Structures are given as C-alpha cells and as structure tokens.
Amino acid sequence: MADLTAPAATDQKPASGDRAARQDEPIWDIIELLFFAYRDFVTEADDVLAKFGFGRAHHRVLHFVNRNPGMKVAELLDILKITKQSLGRVLKQLVDQGYVIQKEGANDRRQRLLYVTAKGESLAMKLAGLQTARVAHALSELGPNAHEAARRFLVAIVDADNREGVLRFIARADRARRQRS
Amino acid sequence: MADLTAPAATDQKPASGDRAARQDEPIWDIIELLFFAYRDFVTEADDVLAKFGFGRAHHRVLHFVNRNPGMKVAELLDILKITKQSLGRVLKQLVDQGYVIQKEGANDRRQRLLYVTAKGESLAMKLAGLQTARVAHALSELGPNAHEAARRFLVAIVDADNREGVLRFIARADRARRQRS
DNA sequence: CGAAATATGTCAACATGGCTGACCTAACTG
DNA sequence: CAGTTAGGTCAGCCATGTTGACATATTTCG
Structure with missing residues (x-):
C-alpha cells in the first residue's frame, strides 16, 4: 500500500479511510463532490x-x-x-x-x-x-452528528473574512424566527 | 436564553448541538451554508x-x-x-x-x-x-475524520440517480492517476 | 451492401444574470 | 447649507445556459 518509491522523508498519513492522499496531490474528491452536490442541490x-x-x-x-x-x-x-x-x-x-x-x-x-x-x-x-x-x-443516511459535521465543514470552506458575517446572519435570522413563531 | 414564550407542546429534541430544529422547520443553516461555501469556493x-x-x-x-x-x-x-x-x-x-x-x-x-x-x-x-x-x-480545522464526513455528506446530497455515476467517475480517475504516477 | 443509428460539430437566435459607467433623487448628518 | 448616504435607473456589454435545425463521418445491423 505504501508508495515505496517515494522519498522516505515525505511519508504521509492516509487522509481518510483507505484513500491515501499523496503529498501535493489535490483533494479531488471534495473538489468534485462540491460541484456535483451543488449542481443537484x-x-x-x-x-x-x-x-x-x-x-x-x-x-x-x-x-x-x-x-x-x-x-x-x-x-x-x-x-x-x-x-x-x-x-x-x-x-x-x-x-x-x-x-x-x-x-x-x-x-x-x-x-x-x-x-x-x-x-x-x-x-x-x-x-x-x-x-x-x-x-x-442526506443527513438521515449518515450518523447522528452529521448535521453538525456538515455545518462545520461548510463554515470552514467559507472565506475567513466572511465567516463571522455569515454566522451572524444565520444566528440573527434563527433568533428572529424563533421569536415570531 | 431559552425561549420561554414558546408553546410547550411544540417542544422538540435538539437536532445538533444547541440548535433546536422544530418540526417542519427548514434546515436553514445547511441550505444557506451551501450557498456561501460554494460562492467562496x-x-x-x-x-x-x-x-x-x-x-x-x-x-x-x-x-x-x-x-x-x-x-x-x-x-x-x-x-x-x-x-x-x-x-x-x-x-x-x-x-x-x-x-x-x-x-x-x-x-x-x-x-x-x-x-x-x-x-x-x-x-x-x-x-x-x-x-x-x-x-x-478547512479540514485541518476540523477533526481527523472530517474528510470522510464531508465526503459522505456531499455524496448524500447528490441525486440518487447520479450517485453511482459520480462515485464511479471519481474512483476511475483516482485509479488511472495512481497508475500514471 | 445499403439503411439506420451514433458521435460530433455548427449555425442562428434567444434568455438569464453577471458586469461597468454614468447619472438621479431623497434624506440624513455635520 | 454642503457633503454623504441609500437607493434607483438607463444603456450596453459579456458569459453561459437554452432550442431547433442541420451536416458529416463512421459504425452497426438486417
């Protein structure tokens, strides 16, 4: 499984499951899944x-x-x-x-x-x-904390500059909605 | 902090963390975060x-x-x-x-x-x-299995009809790439 | 072999939703 | 009162999606 031809110094942990993420190799799956998921969404x-x-x-x-x-x-x-x-x-x-x-x-x-x-x-x-x-x-197919995991992932993808504003917007809207109901 | 004015009968389990998901209430955060995340991505x-x-x-x-x-x-x-x-x-x-x-x-x-x-x-x-x-x-800010969690979430958002094709595409491309390298 | 199906390309016209630049009114602020 | 701010609007351009019609080369099948 390990790539024996790679220089030993650059040995790298597997990123997730059995998909080995080689050094400097793009994270193809997430890049592509963001496209496919958004397209269908x-x-x-x-x-x-x-x-x-x-x-x-x-x-x-x-x-x-x-x-x-x-x-x-x-x-x-x-x-x-x-x-x-x-x-x-x-x-x-x-x-x-x-x-x-x-x-x-x-x-x-x-x-x-x-x-x-x-x-x-x-x-x-x-x-x-x-x-x-x-x-x-989608969430029902996944584990019980999938909502939180998805939320955290998506927030982390947002520009650092926008993150605070985005979270503030969501929190504010949620709060207002709770009050109205 | 808790909304004491809410009718007791509609009390509902918290869906994730401290965000209460009321019955039939849209999943606002994920809907909006998909927009913000994709926009910045x-x-x-x-x-x-x-x-x-x-x-x-x-x-x-x-x-x-x-x-x-x-x-x-x-x-x-x-x-x-x-x-x-x-x-x-x-x-x-x-x-x-x-x-x-x-x-x-x-x-x-x-x-x-x-x-x-x-x-x-x-x-x-x-x-x-x-x-x-x-x-x-983004993944580095999250837990060690964040990659797998994100992948599974995004796959689950893809149309059921397309899911197999999408996964086949990614697997095929990964395999071909490994062979080339 | 010849007809039909397939893979691809192309022309023309149109819709949506971004953009820039220029300019306007009404209202607030110091 | 002068300057700034919130918002609107006109005109035109560009990127990228759509339909519909049609052309060409090649393969497949009866």
Missing part, C-alpha cells in the same frame, strides 16, 4: 422557479428576504455579492409581481426595508421545503 | 481564470479533462449536464488556445477523445491547487 428549485417565470437569482433574493424580513437593500447586496444593478433587475420583478414589498425605514426614510408578502413567503417556503427534504434525507 | 479560481480570459465554464471542462484524460465528448456532456452547443463554445476556445487536444478514437474513429496539453495540465493543476488549499485548510 439547486436543480429541483430551478424547475419550480421556471414555472413561475423566475430564475436562480430570484430565488436567492426571495430566500434571504424571507429569512430576514425588514432587511436593508445594502445588506442583501452584501450577502449576495452582486451589484445593485443586478439585484435591481430581479428585485423589481419580485416587487411588481407581489412577492416582495418595500417599506420606508422608520428611523431612516431613505431605506427601503424588504419584506416578503404572503405569496412570497409561500413560494420561499416551498423552495426551502424542497431543499430541506434533500438535506434531511 | 469558486471565486478564487474565477479570479485566476479571468486573467487568462476564461470563465467558470472553461474551468469545468479543463478540470474534468485533466482528471480523465482520453474521455469522450459524450462523457463530458453527461458530467456537466449541459448541451453540446454550450460545451462546444468553450471547448473550441480551449482547443484553439492549446489547452486541450482532441484525438481520434482508436476503436471508433467518430470519437474525439479529449486530453489536456502540458499547458492545460499546468493551468488545471494550478486551479486544483487553489481549491485544495482551501479544502485542506
């Missing part, structure tokens, strides 16, 4: 969105507004990491078609705080339900 | 590609051809799940600029088997190196 939602005349960009906006009602446009731009022109295009359609509404900020009247309508929430929850079913099914 | 490579005048689509083609030298066009289409017209556009550029070459199949002369050139391999390995660094760093 989004397609189901895409199919539903297509029936509404929406695309993936609409989904993202709707998702994050639903998760964080009253969020500012600037916050949404920061999460999506796109330009306000790109956001404007899809946001306008969501507003025009009654999925999202904008309310003037109470303190700062320049702000247009974003909220989903009942219709918007319904679609957002439907899409979240599809993705949840996939994730729940 | 690809941007570094995108930046390098931009300097070469390439995009994410070129990356995928180059990556999979590098991983599976001699693969058929049809196999690549099946992996990427795009149309041959979409593939054709980027493949042509990669061939014209000397990153990929096509060889007539020995058995079936209709086939155009795909190989990376030295130049193509160099770029593919550079990009894989960037992504590997991110993954390796």
Whole structure:
C-alpha cells in the first residue's frame, strides 16, 4: 500500500479511510463532490422557479428576504455579492409581481426595508421545503452528528473574512424566527 | 436564553448541538451554508481564470479533462449536464488556445477523445491547487475524520440517480492517476 | 451492401444574470 | 447649507445556459 518509491522523508498519513492522499496531490474528491452536490442541490428549485417565470437569482433574493424580513437593500447586496444593478433587475420583478414589498425605514426614510408578502413567503417556503427534504434525507443516511459535521465543514470552506458575517446572519435570522413563531 | 414564550407542546429534541430544529422547520443553516461555501469556493479560481480570459465554464471542462484524460465528448456532456452547443463554445476556445487536444478514437474513429496539453495540465493543476488549499485548510480545522464526513455528506446530497455515476467517475480517475504516477 | 443509428460539430437566435459607467433623487448628518 | 448616504435607473456589454435545425463521418445491423 505504501508508495515505496517515494522519498522516505515525505511519508504521509492516509487522509481518510483507505484513500491515501499523496503529498501535493489535490483533494479531488471534495473538489468534485462540491460541484456535483451543488449542481443537484439547486436543480429541483430551478424547475419550480421556471414555472413561475423566475430564475436562480430570484430565488436567492426571495430566500434571504424571507429569512430576514425588514432587511436593508445594502445588506442583501452584501450577502449576495452582486451589484445593485443586478439585484435591481430581479428585485423589481419580485416587487411588481407581489412577492416582495418595500417599506420606508422608520428611523431612516431613505431605506427601503424588504419584506416578503404572503405569496412570497409561500413560494420561499416551498423552495426551502424542497431543499430541506434533500438535506434531511442526506443527513438521515449518515450518523447522528452529521448535521453538525456538515455545518462545520461548510463554515470552514467559507472565506475567513466572511465567516463571522455569515454566522451572524444565520444566528440573527434563527433568533428572529424563533421569536415570531 | 431559552425561549420561554414558546408553546410547550411544540417542544422538540435538539437536532445538533444547541440548535433546536422544530418540526417542519427548514434546515436553514445547511441550505444557506451551501450557498456561501460554494460562492467562496469558486471565486478564487474565477479570479485566476479571468486573467487568462476564461470563465467558470472553461474551468469545468479543463478540470474534468485533466482528471480523465482520453474521455469522450459524450462523457463530458453527461458530467456537466449541459448541451453540446454550450460545451462546444468553450471547448473550441480551449482547443484553439492549446489547452486541450482532441484525438481520434482508436476503436471508433467518430470519437474525439479529449486530453489536456502540458499547458492545460499546468493551468488545471494550478486551479486544483487553489481549491485544495482551501479544502485542506478547512479540514485541518476540523477533526481527523472530517474528510470522510464531508465526503459522505456531499455524496448524500447528490441525486440518487447520479450517485453511482459520480462515485464511479471519481474512483476511475483516482485509479488511472495512481497508475500514471 | 445499403439503411439506420451514433458521435460530433455548427449555425442562428434567444434568455438569464453577471458586469461597468454614468447619472438621479431623497434624506440624513455635520 | 454642503457633503454623504441609500437607493434607483438607463444603456450596453459579456458569459453561459437554452432550442431547433442541420451536416458529416463512421459504425452497426438486417
């Protein structure tokens, strides 16, 4: 099993299971599985969105507004990491078609705080339900702490610079949601 | 800290750690982390590609051809799940600029088997190196079996229909690579 | 052998969703 | 009041996905 032709000094532990990770060899499996998993993760939602005349960009906006009602446009731009022109295009359609509404900020009247309508929430929850079913099914095939393991792995893949913001967003949205329910 | 206003009847086991997963509540954290993780996972490579005048689509083609030298066009289409017209556009550029070459199949002369050139391999390995660094760093922050846990989670997210094919692809490419080295 | 199936390539047109650059209004802040 | 900030908008470009139609070479099968 050990590669006897390798210089002894570079001897290396097996990384996981029986897959030996040779020195400097890319971590092919995770790289590729991120592609395959993400590809399949989004397609189901895409199919539903297509029936509404929406695309993936609409989904993202709707998702994050639903998760964080009253969020500012600037916050949404920061999460999506796109330009306000790109956001404007899809946001306008969501507003025009009654999925999202904008309310003037109470303190700062320049702000247009974003909220989903009942219709918007319904679609957002439907899409979240599809993705949840996939994730729940996946986690159910794995061990009892698979959720925590997956969460920690994904957080560690996020840019160090963004990590704090991402975790803060999730925690804040969770907290707000618990209060509402 | 506990939400004392919540109705007692809906009390639910904690799913993982201290995050209570209520009945029918979407698995927000994993859904969102897949978005954030994937977003950050690809941007570094995108930046390098931009300097070469390439995009994410070129990356995928180059990556999979590098991983599976001699693969058929049809196999690549099946992996990427795009149309041959979409593939054709980027493949042509990669061939014209000397990153990929096509060889007539020995058995079936209709086939155009795909190989990376030295130049193509160099770029593919550079990009894989960037992504590997991110993954390796992430895994190093986690426990010793994090690689296996991440792998199993990602495989479980893949469509059941595709799972076998994906695993076969990875195993085949790994095997071929080991033989070459 | 000849017909049909297969592997691949290509043209044209279109949709989505990124981007830059320029410019605008309304409202807040010092 | 001057300058900054939050947000919107117009115009145009680019990358990458789609459909549909069709062409060419090669293999396979009756």
